[in-house]
Amino acid sequence: MTGQSSTPARKPFSRIAVIGFLGSLIGIGLFAASVIGYRSGTWFVAEVMNLAEWAVYASAVGCLLSLAGLVISRPEGGRRGLIISLLGLVLSAPLLGMTARFDYAARAYPPINDITTDRQDPPVFWDMPNPIDYPGGATAELQQTAYPDLAPLTLATSPEKTYAHALNIVKGRGWEIVADVPDEGRIEAVASSLVFGFKDEIVIRIQEDGDGSLVDMRSRSRVGRIDRGVNAKRIRAFLKDLKQASEG
The missing domain is CATH 3.30.310.80 (Kinase associated domain 1, KA1)
Incomplete structure (x- = not known):
């Protein structure tokens, strides 16, 4: 009688991790577009700030979903996507950190220029x-x-x-x-x-x-x-x- 070996089923990939990564990537892309648009003279300040605001929103969503993906795809979890979740966090961190610093400075200093x-x-x-x-x-x-x-x-x-x-x-x-x-x-x-x-x-x-x-x-x-x-x-x-x- 011939024995048969069974291989464990591979874990499915976490959709949340993927969406989080894409959100962070979109945030970086929108922010880069706003910088290029202003420096090239293509867009006015109001348009640039509006686009930069959407970039922050995308990065925030990407960060939250990447955090969720990190939990879901942990070694004992039921999904894959640990690396891509970490990448999503790394991509979103600079823009969110800069935004937090700007918001703090706007409140800490007087409204004069x-x-x-x-x-x-x-x-x-x-x-x-x-x-x-x-x-x-x-x-x-x-x-x-x-x-x-x-x-x-x-x-x-x-x-x-x-x-x-x-x-x-x-x-x-x-x-x-x-x-x-x-x-x-x-x-x-x-x-x-x-x-x-x-x-x-x-x-x-x-x-x-x-x-x-x-x-x-x-x-x-x-x-x-x-x-x-x-x-x-x-x-x-x-x-x-x-x-x-x-x-x-």
Whole structure:
């Protein structure tokens, strides 16, 4: 009598794991399309933000379904799909993490997008495409409450040396220089955000102050009504580097 060996039936693949992976993949694709669409000038900000919002929704669904697929496809479970569930989580994590960070910053910082070291006599944009005056009023009050440390920087170096240091720092940061006017002690530049390339306008004003110099700076966002604290951070970091360069 010949014995017959039976092989165990192979587990079916988890549909939930597959849909979760596809959701995360779609989220990444939509977000990439929104970035490309804005940077290429194909879409306006409103269209880009709407598409990015749908990308977040797709990633959130993909993340939840991938988590469910992870449970279903665990070694003792009745389905396959552990690897694809993990891939779905990996794909959705960056976009959801970035969204959570942006949402937190939107709540943590005041709803303003124009920051200056001198709220009474702010530096003026002269060479930007659409120069806008510092709003003052409620904006100045909110800035004072949120960023009381921002103030003009006094340096012992001459205005000429301070200007040279400031220009080197601007170039080192890769900002687009719009105006370089040493006779007026004025530098205007544009900084672009890493992902979408949103533009922030910057003006640096350097004046004589006794034997040294007085430095003021203003940074404002072209897009949106809030900046999530980016402009204040930029001013702090720049003035810190300028002080170190002047004292070095």
